[in-house]
Amino acid sequence: MKISWVIYYGWKQLFPSRGGRLFVLASSSGVAIGVAVLAVVLSIMDGFQGEVREQLLHFHGEVAVLSEGVPFSAVEEGRRLLLAVRGVAAARPFFEAPLLLEREGRYALPIAQGLAAEELDGLPAGSVLLGDCLVERLGAQPGDDISLLNPQTLLGADDGVVVLPLRATVAGTIPARRGGPDGHRVLMAIDELAGLFGSSDAAMGYELRLTPGTKAQELVRRLNGEVLLPPLRAESWMEMNRELLSVLALERAAMFFSMAFIVAVAAFAMGSFLAAHVSRRAREMGLLRALGARPSTIAFSFFLQSIFVGILGLLLGLALCALLLHWRDALLRILLAAFGRDGGVLSFYAFDRLPVAWSWWEFGKISAFALITVAVAGLLPAFRALRTDPSLSLRHE
Amino acid sequence: MSELRLQDVRLAYAFPGGVVLDGVNFVLRSGESCVLKGRSGCGKTSFLHVLGGLLEPSGGQVLWDGRVIFAAKQNVLRGRTIGFIFQNHCLLPGLTALENVLLPWRIAGCGSFRSAKSRAQKLLADVWLSGKEHSVPNSLSGGELQRVALARALLLRPPFLLADEPTGSLDGAAEIRVRDLLFDLCRREGAGLLAVSHGEIFDDFVDRTATLEGGKICGEGGHGSGLSGQCLAKKY
Known part of the structure; x- marks a missing residue:
C-alpha cells in the first residue's frame, strides 16, 4: 500500500532510519506530563466536589420546601400533599433553628435540625447527636447531659415567663468532614426541637426525595408554580448552596487554567523547535520543491509532525x-512523609482515601484541548515552511 | 524529442538590486548536453533555477514543449520532467540511500512501488553503489553522496537534467567518476543535460557551451573533443 509522501516524509523526520529520536521523546514527554498533571488535578478536584455534593445532598436532599424560617403546623397534611406530586418519592419534615447549648459553663450556638424519629435510626427520646466540632467545644462525650435553650426566649422573658432549658443526653457524634456543615450541627427529634419554639407539632420545611429520572429544577418549578403558597417555597440543593458551588466551580476553573499552561508551554516549545528545525532544513524544503512537491504539502507535513507528537x-x-x-494513596503517603506530615489530611476531610472522579467526557475535553493546542503550535513550523524560498535555499554556500 | 525553452526571459532582484537575466533566449533539447559558464555571481544558478521552474522570472516565459512550466499546478509535472543535481548533494539525512533515490517516486505518485524500487536499485548499481542501499548519508563519502543524488535525479526518467556544479565539492578521481557517470547515464536515458560549471571538466564532453555575461547568453560554441556515444561506465 502506497503511503502519501507527506505522511512518509513526516514519519521519517520524526523516526529517521538511523537514530535521532530524541526530539520525539522529549516533545511528547512534555505534552504527556502536561496532560497527566491536568487530568490528575481535575480528577481529584471533581472527586472532592463529588464528596461535597454527597454531603450537601445528605444534609437537605435534592429539593427542600422551606418556610423562610417561620414554623408552620399541619405538618402531616402538608406531607401528604407533597407525596401526591409527580416525581416526589418521599417527603421528610424537618425543623431547623439556632439553639443555645450549654455544658458546665461552656456554650455553643449551632443550628439544630429536628427530624422524624424514623430518620434518626432509633435515637432515644431526650437524646441528641452532636457534630464533632460541638463535641470538642462543649467537652461532651456520649452519655453526658447538656442544656438546650431557644435563644429567642431570652429576648421574650420580659412578660414574666421563664422558659426552662431542655436537658438532653448526648447519644453520639455526627461523623463528617471536619469544619464542614455537619461538624457544627445538632440532630434531635423534631417534636422536641419544635417544642422549644412553641409547638411540638410544627415544622420549618420538608426534604424531598425524588423518583429516579426526576429533575430537581423541573420539580422546583412545578412546586412553586402549582402547589405551594407563600411562605412555603421550594429550592433545589444547587440553589441552596449556590455560593459554595460557585466557589468550587471557580476553584476548578482556576486549576484548569493553571494546569493548562503546562500543556501550552510543552506544545509551543515543540512548535518552536520544529520551526527552528524548518530553518535548518531549508535546503531540504528546496529539494522537495525541486522534486515537485507543493509548498502547502510540505507545510502540511510539518503540521502533521506536530499532531503526531501531540497524539503520542x-x-x-x-x-x-x-x-x-x-x-494515588501510596503517592500521597510518600509525599506526606517527604514533607513531614502525618495522615491527618484524609481524616480532616473524613475521607478514607483521596477521592477522584473521572468521566470519558472530561478526558475527551482534556484531549481536545491538548490536540488543539498542539495543532496551533504546529502552525509555527508550517508557516515557516510555506515561506521558504526554494531557489534561495538551494544555492550552495 | 522534447525541449525546454527560455523565451525572452528577464530576471531582476529587488535586493540587492540589478538585472540578472536580460531577455535571455535558450533552448535545451532532450538528448543533447550543454555546459553553462560565466564568472562567479553572474547568475548561472538563477538561470538554472528559472529554467527548472524553481524561480519565477520577472518577464518572459519558460516553456516545455510549448507549455508554461512554472504554473502553480505544474509542480508535479516539473518533478517528472526535470531532474536536479546540486553541488551539495541535498540528500535527506534521515533516509537511506535507497529511500533517497525513491523520493521522487513518492512525491510524483506514479507507478507501483515494486517497479520504482527495482529501477532505484538498478540505478544505484549503475553508479556502483549496489552494496550501500541501506546506508545513510552520514556514512557515505562525498563522491558516493553525489552518485546517489545522480541516481535520484534519473529515477523518473526525466527528459531533462539540470546540474548545478555537480562536481564542485569533489576532487580528483571522485570528480572524474561522477562526471563520467553523469554523461554516460544521460546519454543512455536520452536526457538533455545542462550543467553549470566554473571549470573546464565538462568542456570535452558536452555538445555545446554557453556563456552567461551581463544577463545574456553571449557565446555558444559547439561541442568539444567529444566523448559522445562512448560508454565510460566500464572505465573504472
Whole structure:
C-alpha cells in the first residue's frame, strides 16, 4: 500500500532510519506530563466536589420546601400533599433553628435540625447527636447531659415567663468532614426541637426525595408554580448552596487554567523547535520543491509532525494519569512523609482515601484541548515552511 | 524529442538590486548536453533555477514543449520532467540511500512501488553503489553522496537534467567518476543535460557551451573533443 509522501516524509523526520529520536521523546514527554498533571488535578478536584455534593445532598436532599424560617403546623397534611406530586418519592419534615447549648459553663450556638424519629435510626427520646466540632467545644462525650435553650426566649422573658432549658443526653457524634456543615450541627427529634419554639407539632420545611429520572429544577418549578403558597417555597440543593458551588466551580476553573499552561508551554516549545528545525532544513524544503512537491504539502507535513507528537504525548499522558490515580494513596503517603506530615489530611476531610472522579467526557475535553493546542503550535513550523524560498535555499554556500 | 525553452526571459532582484537575466533566449533539447559558464555571481544558478521552474522570472516565459512550466499546478509535472543535481548533494539525512533515490517516486505518485524500487536499485548499481542501499548519508563519502543524488535525479526518467556544479565539492578521481557517470547515464536515458560549471571538466564532453555575461547568453560554441556515444561506465 502506497503511503502519501507527506505522511512518509513526516514519519521519517520524526523516526529517521538511523537514530535521532530524541526530539520525539522529549516533545511528547512534555505534552504527556502536561496532560497527566491536568487530568490528575481535575480528577481529584471533581472527586472532592463529588464528596461535597454527597454531603450537601445528605444534609437537605435534592429539593427542600422551606418556610423562610417561620414554623408552620399541619405538618402531616402538608406531607401528604407533597407525596401526591409527580416525581416526589418521599417527603421528610424537618425543623431547623439556632439553639443555645450549654455544658458546665461552656456554650455553643449551632443550628439544630429536628427530624422524624424514623430518620434518626432509633435515637432515644431526650437524646441528641452532636457534630464533632460541638463535641470538642462543649467537652461532651456520649452519655453526658447538656442544656438546650431557644435563644429567642431570652429576648421574650420580659412578660414574666421563664422558659426552662431542655436537658438532653448526648447519644453520639455526627461523623463528617471536619469544619464542614455537619461538624457544627445538632440532630434531635423534631417534636422536641419544635417544642422549644412553641409547638411540638410544627415544622420549618420538608426534604424531598425524588423518583429516579426526576429533575430537581423541573420539580422546583412545578412546586412553586402549582402547589405551594407563600411562605412555603421550594429550592433545589444547587440553589441552596449556590455560593459554595460557585466557589468550587471557580476553584476548578482556576486549576484548569493553571494546569493548562503546562500543556501550552510543552506544545509551543515543540512548535518552536520544529520551526527552528524548518530553518535548518531549508535546503531540504528546496529539494522537495525541486522534486515537485507543493509548498502547502510540505507545510502540511510539518503540521502533521506536530499532531503526531501531540497524539503520542496525549496517549502517554492519559496512561500516566491512570497510573497516578491508581496509585494515588501510596503517592500521597510518600509525599506526606517527604514533607513531614502525618495522615491527618484524609481524616480532616473524613475521607478514607483521596477521592477522584473521572468521566470519558472530561478526558475527551482534556484531549481536545491538548490536540488543539498542539495543532496551533504546529502552525509555527508550517508557516515557516510555506515561506521558504526554494531557489534561495538551494544555492550552495 | 522534447525541449525546454527560455523565451525572452528577464530576471531582476529587488535586493540587492540589478538585472540578472536580460531577455535571455535558450533552448535545451532532450538528448543533447550543454555546459553553462560565466564568472562567479553572474547568475548561472538563477538561470538554472528559472529554467527548472524553481524561480519565477520577472518577464518572459519558460516553456516545455510549448507549455508554461512554472504554473502553480505544474509542480508535479516539473518533478517528472526535470531532474536536479546540486553541488551539495541535498540528500535527506534521515533516509537511506535507497529511500533517497525513491523520493521522487513518492512525491510524483506514479507507478507501483515494486517497479520504482527495482529501477532505484538498478540505478544505484549503475553508479556502483549496489552494496550501500541501506546506508545513510552520514556514512557515505562525498563522491558516493553525489552518485546517489545522480541516481535520484534519473529515477523518473526525466527528459531533462539540470546540474548545478555537480562536481564542485569533489576532487580528483571522485570528480572524474561522477562526471563520467553523469554523461554516460544521460546519454543512455536520452536526457538533455545542462550543467553549470566554473571549470573546464565538462568542456570535452558536452555538445555545446554557453556563456552567461551581463544577463545574456553571449557565446555558444559547439561541442568539444567529444566523448559522445562512448560508454565510460566500464572505465573504472
